[in-house]
Amino acid sequence: MSITASTIEWAEELVETPEEDAPELDDLPDCFQWRDTLRQVTTTLRDASVLGMPAPHGALFYGPPGNGRHTLAQAYISTMWRWRQVGPELVPLFRVDASQFPEGLDLQEALDRIDTIFDVISDPGKYDFCDDAEFGIILFDQMERYAYVDALAYSIAQWTADLSDHAAVICITEDESIIPSALRRALLPCRCSNPGPRLRQQILKWGLRWKTPAEHRQVDLGLEGITVDDLVQRTDGLNCAGLHDLVMMLRLEALTDVLTTDKPYVHVSLKEDAVLNALELQERRAAPAAAAPAVIQTVAVPAAAAPQTQTTAANLQKDPAEMTWEEYLKHRTTNQN
Numbered sequence: 619m620s621i622t623a624s625t626i627e628w629a630e631e632l633v634e635t636p637e638e639d640a641p642e643l644d645d646l647p648d649c650f651q652w653r654d655t656l657r658q659v660t661t662t663l664r665d666a667s668v669l670g671m672p673a674p675h676g677a678l679f680y681g682p683p684g685n686g687r688h689t690l691a692q693a694y695i696s697t698m699w700r701w702r703q704v705g706p707e708l709v710p711l712f713r714v715d716a717s718q719f720p721e722g723l724d725l726q727e728a729l730d731r732i733d734t735i736f737d738v739i740s741d742p743g744k745y746d747f748c749d750d751a752e753f754g755i756i757l758f759d760q761m762e763r764y765a766y767v768d769a770l771a772y773s774i775a776q777w778t779a780d781l782s783d784h785a786a787v788i789c790i791t792e793d794e795s796i797i798p799s800a801l802r803r804a805l806l807p808c809r810c811s812n813p814g815p816r817l818r819q820q821i822l823k824w825g826l827r828w829k830t831p832a833e834h835r836q837v838d839l840g841l842e843g844i845t846v847d848d849l850v851q852r853t854d855g856l857n858c859a860g861l862h863d864l865v866m867m868l869r870l871e872a873l874t875d876v877l878t879t880d881k882p883y884v885h886v887s888l889k890e891d892a893v894l895n896a897l898e899l900q901e902r903r904a905a906p907a908a909a910a911p912a913v914i915q916t917v918a919v920p921a922a923a924a925p926q927t928q929t930t931a932a933n934l935q936k937d938p939a940e941m942t943w944e945e946y947l948k949h950r951t952t953n954q955n
Contacts, residue, residue, distance in 0.1 A: 620726070625733075625734040626745065629731070630745075630747045632718070633738075633747060634710075635707055636695055636706045637696070640692055642694050642697045643693045643697045644697075645693065646689070649817065652810070656690065656693075660694070664876070672804075676787035676804075677694055677788055678791075678807045678808060679788070679810055680794040680797065681794075682792060682804070682810075683792060683856035683859075684858060685811060685812060686810055688759075692893075695788070698755065698786055702752070702753055708750060708753065709751065709752070710738070710755070711755045712739070714757065715760045716760040716761075716763035716764055722765070728766050729766075729769065730800075739785040740777075740781065750852075755785070756787050759796075761790065762796055771797060772798055778805065788805075792854065796924075812856065813857070813858055815851075818853050818854075818856070821861045822853075825861070825862075825869070826839040826868070833880075835881070836883045839872055840886065840888065842887050843890030849864075864896055864897065864900045867899070871886075
């Protein structure tokens, strides 16, 4: 492990305090995928051995964008520190994104950064900027865009597997193939996919019925000439964000009726044309767009390099993704000396 003054300064600039008023998992709608599972793991599951599995040290959110990965991660963070009944000022939160591991960054520097933030949350008393911490969280976002993502993911897995109950790790990525099996085992894997028919129906039914926050007025939207099942079929391919936008457009159609009545219950029938117009705008989003390939920096080995008895960051004999777990541990141990 190599921790330097520069990596400590880097870590100190990253640390922040969790948002005190951010929603918890219980504040998310019932139709939010993974909400109940994450809540159970956080507040109920104290001994995972009853399930024949090790206790997860955090969560992995992966899948296409627009399906709640970041919303879930934020609510998970809020639930974790509040459930432990500690103040947010005692919870150092490190948000790490692709800008922290840009293309061209030295591999050893990248590994040292990983070592540093994990050492901080593992032993915060050693560091002045969070020596009173009671619980630490690292959020790795945009992982598919990290330089040396293979090597970094293995290092994260090594550290995460040894974490105590006073720390947690959250990983967010669109590309699950970059996550080594060791890291998947250490975290709760939560695939956030485009919703299937059942979940689309739940989201639409939730969206067509709500209470106004101030007056607690119950509002129900009815559909004329089209059914919820029709909408479920027509929204195949939409992500959760697209469904949310559709719901918001339908609610706006009822705005005048909601604002011009003081009745505790409001029922508004939406004309078929209004529903179809809103639907057609969202259907255009369902067509898959070609994603730009991610630029992933790997470790290059010069063709003329002489055989080495030791593996260093500058001359890896094979890409970390091709190493066995034991080979990677040997590589990291060598680099730390």
